[in-house]
Amino acid sequence: MADNNMVESRHPWKAWLYLAPALVLLAIFTVWPIINTIRMAFLENYSGLKAVGGATFKFGIGNFTKVIKYKKFVQCLKNTVLICFLTVPISTALALLISVALNSIKWFQKPLQTIFFLPYVTNSIAIGMVFAAMFNIVGSFYGTENQLIVTAGIINNVIQFFGGQPVNWINYGSSYAANIAVMTIYIVWNALPFKILILLGGLQSVNKQYYDAAKVDGTSKARIFGRITVPLLSPMIAYVVITGFIGGFKEYTSIVGIFGESMGPADDAKRLNTMVGFVYDSLSTNNQGRASAAALILFGLILVVTLLELYVSKKKVHY
Numbered sequence: 001m002a003d004n005n006m007v008e009s010r011h012p013w014k015a016w017l018y019l020a021p022a023l024v025l026l027a028i029f030t031v032w033p034i035i036n037t038i039r040m041a042f043l044e045n046y047s048g049l050k051a052v053g054g055a056t057f058k059f060g061i062g063n064f065t066k067v068i069k070y071k072k073f074v075q076c077l078k079n080t081v082l083i084c085f086l087t088v089p090i091s092t093a094l095a096l097l098i099s100v101a102l103n104s105i106k107w108f109q110k111p112l113q114t115i116f117f118l119p120y121v122t123n124s125i126a127i128g129m130v131f132a133a134m135f136n137i138v139g140s141f142y143g144t145e146n147q148l149i150v151t152a153g154i155i156n157n158v159i160q161f162f163g164g165q166p167v168n169w170i171n172y173g174s175s176y177a178a179n180i181a182v183m184t185i186y187i188v189w190n191a192l193p194f195k196i197l198i199l200l201g202g203l204q205s206v207n208k209q210y211y212d213a214a215k216v217d218g219t220s221k222a223r224i225f226g227r228i229t230v231p232l233l234s235p236m237i238a239y240v241v242i243t244g245f246i247g248g249f250k251e252y253t254s255i256v257g258i259f260g261e262s263m264g265p266a267d268d269a270k271r272l273n274t275m276v277g278f279v280y281d282s283l284s285t286n287n288q289g290r291a292s293a294a295a296l297i298l299f300g301l302i303l304v305v306t307l308l309e310l311y312v313s314k315k316k317v318h319y
Contacts, residue, residue, distance in 0.1 A: 037292045046289030063293035067278075072270060076278045080298075083183060083274070084248035084305075091188040092241055095195035100229060102196070103203040113200070120193035128257015131186045135169035135258075170258060172266045179265065179272055187254050191247070195240045202236035203229070238313040242306055249302045252276040275301075 040046045044062035051057070067073055098116065102109055119127060136153040156166035168174040169182050210232070214224050230237070255263050255272050264271030273281070275298045282291035 037295055040288050041292035041296050043289055045287075046292070047286050048288050049286050057289070063289040064297070067290055067293045067297060070278075072273065073278065075271075076273050076275050079272055080249055080251065080274045080276075080301075082180065083187065083251050084245055086180070086184045087187040087191065088241060088244040088248055090184070091191040091195060092237065092244060094188065095192050095199055095240065096230075096233070096237065098192070099196050099199035099203055100225065102200055113197075116196050117193045119190055120197075124190065124253040125257040127190060128186065128254055131182065132170060132258045135182050137166065137168060137171045170265060174265050176271065179259075182258065183255060183272065186258060187248070187251065190254065191244060195244070198236050198240050199233060202233045206232050234313075234317040238309070238317045242309050242313075245305050245309065246302055249298060249305070250276055252280070 041063055042059055042061065043057035044060045046057050046063070047055070102112055102116075105112065134153045135155050137156065152160070152166045155169070160166060167178060169178045206229075210228050211224065214228060219227075251274050255274065255277070259265070259272060262269040263273045263277055270277075270281075275294060279291045279294045279298070282288075282294060
């Protein structure tokens with residue numbers, strides 16, 4: 001036993017030497033930015049250009065109060081929370097159902113896994129541009145019989161094919177509900193691959209004896225799903241829900257992909273702006289103090305929601 005301890009502790013400096021490159025990079029690109037963000041958040045009206053010019057800044061919470069009092073802050077917070085609480089439950093439920101279906105299709109499972117995973121490795125901006133074209137209304141004109149003909153994307157073409165009227169999803173004059181509907185569809189579709197991958201991996205590791213015993217007892221498929229599949233997958237479900245909320249609160253590129261930098265239709269720019277978009281807007285005006293304060297508010301929001309989810313998971317998750 002003593003020899004083992006001597007072997008383990010003979011050259012501990014080698015371990016630190018091997019870890020040094022990673023620790024240095026971690027300190028430079030992760031630890032220091034976090035510390036600097038906290039510092040700037042409490043320096044009122046902090047600006048990098050002014051700091052270079054020799055300006056000094058008073059320590060206080062002025063940046064936080066300005067962020068909260070900003071006229072569009074509530075809208076940014078509302079958009080962020082609404083997107084999270086719409087997309088995460090829908091995408092998780094769909095991913096669970098698709099995973100169960102994929103797990104039962106053994107002969108074509110690998111190709112389908114590849115197809116479902118493609119959105120995850122595709123650029124978000126590129127996908128957003130495709131969705132924008134699908135929901136777009138290119139233009140309208142009057143036909144020979146003075147009827148209004150709308151040149152629309154594929155979604156409105158499908159609606160018209162079934163006898164409906166084209167919907168103004170994202171263009172000038174579109175409603176907030178239509179904008180949110182498009183964003184929900186896009187974010188759910190974009191979030192499915194990762195969740196399917198995690199849940200399908202969990203399903204494939206479940207002991208088949210549980211299902212065999214249930215079949216012997218004549219248990220229905222619905223009861224098997226609710227009493228066996230969901231409880232055994234609860235750790236993976238909790239994981240995808242928590243990571244889904246964290247990703248949802250950081251949503252930005254999806255909205256830019258569809259609406260561009262205006263983050264809203266032409267008649268109401270920034271309508272769909274989020275907390276991350278608010279941070280970028282503050283940075284673009286060289287107001288790093290306000291951006292840092294907004295980032296810390298977003299961090300606090302994510303932390304509270306994550307802690308609540310962890311508290312709930314202690315009671316609902318079966319390990």
